[in-house]
Amino acid sequence: MNKVHKLVITALIAAVYAAVTIFLAPISYGMIQVRVSEALTILPFFSPYSIVGLFLGCVISNLYSPIGPLDIIVGSLATIISAVITYFIGKIKIKFARYIAPLPAVIINGIFIGALISNVFSNGNFASFFSSALWVGIGEAVACYVLGLPLLIFIDKKESIKKIIQMK
Secondary structure (H helix, E strand, C coil): CCHHHHHHHHHHHHHHHHHHHHHCHHHHCCCCCCCHHHHHHHHHHCCCHHHHHHHHHHHHHHCCCCCCHHHHHHHHHHHHHHHHHHHHHHHCCCCCHHHHCCHHHHHHHHHHHHHHHHHHHCCCCHHHHHHHHHHHHHHHHHHHHHHHHHHHHHHHHCHHHHHHHHCC
């Protein structure tokens, strides 16, 4: 694939992530959230090129976060870390790898965003962190397993879509 194709796919992923997050802002931000766009975090399972798209989409969508600049930094860092881990899970040659592919986003966002929310909206003690991490993790599990896993399975069965995402 040429560089223009890679740039277009990366920009498309970023745009979809940001648009869905911003459009669904009431449920995308806050202590209890289901960021539907996080379903796209399964894409690195197929291709490293999607990592940049997810990162940029997260940066753009977090410009609208009520938390402000801190969410741009922490949220985007959580996204890139979980995307890289998901990419390496996609390289594992075991049958059930696709079922654990959504897990990094659930765990990393639960911890990072849970800590961020705990520190911004409460006193940052362990109880508030645990509560925040749990709620963010639950919302993330809904987005990544209820929406993302079926998307992963669908893409995995469609060679034409995989070919586009993998940019081969």
